[in-house]
Amino acid sequence: MKDSIISIDDVSFQYPDQTAFALQHVSLHVQRGEWLAIVGHNGSGKSTLAKMLNGLHYPKEGTVTISGLALSEENVWAIREKLGMVFQNPDNQFVGTTVQDDVAFGLENNGVEQKEMKERVQEALEKVGMTAFLNQEPHHLSGGQKQRVAIASVIALRPDIILLDEATSMLDPAGRDEVMNTIRSIKDEEGLTVISITHDLEEAAKADRVVVLNQGSVYTEGSPQAIFQLDQELLTLGLDVPFPVRMSQLLADEGLILSQRHFTEEELVKDVWTLNFKK
Amino acid sequence: MDIKFQEVEYRYAAGTPFERLAITDVTFHVPSGEYVALIGHTGSGKSTVLQHLNVLLKPLQGEIEIGSRTIAAGRKEKNLKEIRRRVGIVFQFPEHQLFEETVEKDICFGPMNFGMSEEEARQRAREAVRLVGLPPSVLERSPFDLSGGQMRRVAIAGVLAMKPDVLVLDEPTAGLDPRGRREVMELFASLKKENGLTCVLVTHSMEDAARYADRIVVMHKGRVAKRGTPRDLFHDRASLTALGLDVPETVRMQRLFEEKLGQPLRQLCLTPEELAQEIARLQGERS
Ligand SMILES: Nc1ncnc2c1ncn2[C@@H]1O[C@H](COP(=O)(O)OP(=O)(O)OP(=O)(O)O)[C@@H](O)[C@H]1O
Ligand SMILES: Nc1ncnc2c1ncn2[C@@H]1O[C@H](COP(=O)(O)OP(=O)(O)OP(=O)(O)O)[C@@H](O)[C@H]1O
Ligand SMILES: [Mg+2]
Ligand SMILES: [Mg+2]
Numbered sequence: 001m002k003d004s005i006i007s008i009d010d011v012s013f014q015y016p017d018q019t020a021f022a023l024q025h026v027s028l029h030v031q032r033g034e035w036l037a038i039v040g041h042n043g044s045g046k047s048t049l050a051k052m053l054n055g056l057h058y059p060k061e062g063t064v065t066i067s068g069l070a071l072s073e074e075n076v077w078a079i080r081e082k083l084g085m086v087f088q089n090p091d092n093q094f095v096g097t098t099v100q101d102d103v104a105f106g107l108e109n110n111g112v113e114q115k116e117m118k119e120r121v122q123e124a125l126e127k128v129g130m131t132a133f134l135n136q137e138p139h140h141l142s143g144g145q146k147q148r149v150a151i152a153s154v155i156a157l158r159p160d161i162i163l164l165d166e167a168t169s170m171l172d173p174a175g176r177d178e179v180m181n182t183i184r185s186i187k188d189e190e191g192l193t194v195i196s197i198t199h200d201l202e203e204a205a206k207a208d209r210v211v212v213l214n215q216g217s218v219y220t221e222g223s224p225q226a227i228f229q230l231d232q233e234l235l236t237l238g239l240d241v242p243f244p245v246r247m248s249q250l251l252a253d254e255g256l257i258l259s260q261r262h263f264t265e266e267e268l269v270k271d272v273w274t275l276n277f278k279k
Numbered sequence: 280m281d282i283k284f285q286e287v288e289y290r291y292a293a294g295t296p297f298e299r300l301a302i303t304d305v306t307f308h309v310p311s312g313e314y315v316a317l318i319g320h321t322g323s324g325k326s327t328v329l330q331h332l333n334v335l336l337k338p339l340q341g342e343i344e345i346g347s348r349t350i351a352a353g354r355k356e357k358n359l360k361e362i363r364r365r366v367g368i369v370f371q372f373p374e375h376q377l378f379e380e381t382v383e384k385d386i387c388f389g390p391m392n393f394g395m396s397e398e399e400a401r402q403r404a405r406e407a408v409r410l411v412g413l414p415p416s417v418l419e420r421s422p423f424d425l426s427g428g429q430m431r432r433v434a435i436a437g438v439l440a441m442k443p444d445v446l447v448l449d450e451p452t453a454g455l456d457p458r459g460r461r462e463v464m465e466l467f468a469s470l471k472k473e474n475g476l477t478c479v480l481v482t483h484s485m486e487d488a489a490r491y492a493d494r495i496v497v498m499h500k501g502r503v504a505k506r507g508t509p510r511d512l513f514h515d516r517a518s519l520t521a522l523g524l525d526v527p528e529t530v531r532m533q534r535l536f537e538e539k540l541g542q543p544l545r546q547l548c549l550t551p552e553e554l555a556q557e558i559a560r561l562q563g564e565r566s
Pocket of ligand 2: 139140141142143144145170291292299300301319320321322323324325326327328371
């Protein structure tokens, strides 16, 4: 596809000594500047795919191209400069002995000079609200604080693509919104491409496009509206429907009249009111 | 098992230049057989509180009663085995509690450590993986070669296999898919209801706190900011948003509906089912 920043073509992958394939004939194209959500049951292959995009696994079959570079051992460092990944478990990605060293580490590796490095570290930690912890050891933070620092480390690198693997799973709802809005504003200002692996359907609902993985294969993809129309099918995929849709169902089950299933609470309340209470 | 915190304080790296006050003046009570949810902003001290429940951390001030045991500041505590058998903790990061080469050995470790025969422990391991929705074939695999959500399930299975009296759960559903999340929460609720387990849950899901907890403790900057039943607590949205928290979606929707209605519903609805029934009841009354 023409403007794809990532092309995954017919990729299969199997872990050593495993009989089952973790990924089977996966094809996926990500557009530049897009926000793509990847959802799917536990073990459906999301992190395996993420690690492949970061050059930690190579396809057994098929090809992966990122920013015009074919995924290979020669290209892996160039690819990692373009694609920054936040791992599912932040402990796996900390390298520095203090929070600020940790965020600086990647910049130092990329040859960013001292003065700019300092500014970028400060700015990234400000964006995630962690400037009060500059000298704390990253492993000695609370769960949510670790996730914030892990995100700052990637923001500081200013990659073209950010890949988040359940990167906000331990943040409180307000903190999650705050961090996601920060990333969204970077996307809007700088044309960042975002791939977000998540079990949070409210978050997936805000993506431009959602891909559903099921047992190592792409089950379906589409706009959030289209995906949530799948309704009961989502439950068999290990997923769920968002709150307003669930609420619409419950109200309909109770015998109330609704014009359709709703995706926002406001529209649902309006509909319930107009069709059932207004005389 | 009854649990009481009395003015508990804890500092990490106490007495070093890196000392950090994590919790202070923490007082609350978990009556035996109750389900208590701890909620609060990132870094408010929830995990620190939980780690006192099986004495992984010891208070630097105050004391904690766990059943008939008292753990007080400034004392050497011996014989913690009994507490550790009866209080099972699911940690915030499952990787922190997995260590054996196979899932089966990992789950059997706790029960066997407390004197159970290997045969019986393996029986329990099979039962436990079934309860958390994993296939029996997972028993032979290495816990480190699993997906994040599968690891989480194994960590939960390991605690269930010990058949503790108290379940201490630190964000036990982080990393689970939506269906797994619901199934696991229902499992804990049924263990409480049918076997009388005491549950202490840390969660960022206001929906889960509203649905499952008998009482809620709100932590803020290392202190207990509020305590109460879900109905009392979620009644007052402003005081929660001041603490960086919010009410469950059901309550938000109830408020929107009440604006249209021009009057409050009979009571605060804590689950979507409850709200749907209440709206239907009202509609029936009116027509
Ligand atoms: N290192 C490994 N060795 C062998 N098998 C693995 C390894 N890592 C993952 N797997 C298996 O590959 C499959 C896909 O795992 P993956 O981690 O990609 O799932 P996921 O979609 O990220 O799930 P979750 O939502 O639980 O994080 C699973 O069945 C898992 O057990
Ligand atoms: N091992 C440690 N060493 C030093 N400080 C720590 C350590 N663990 C936690 N802290 C600090 O203690 C405070 C309370 O942390 P705690 O882990 O109890 O928070 P929490 O409420 O569980 O947060 P979260 O929701 O993010 O998991 C935080 O400011 C944290 O930085
Ligand atoms: Mg994963
Ligand atoms: Mg915690």
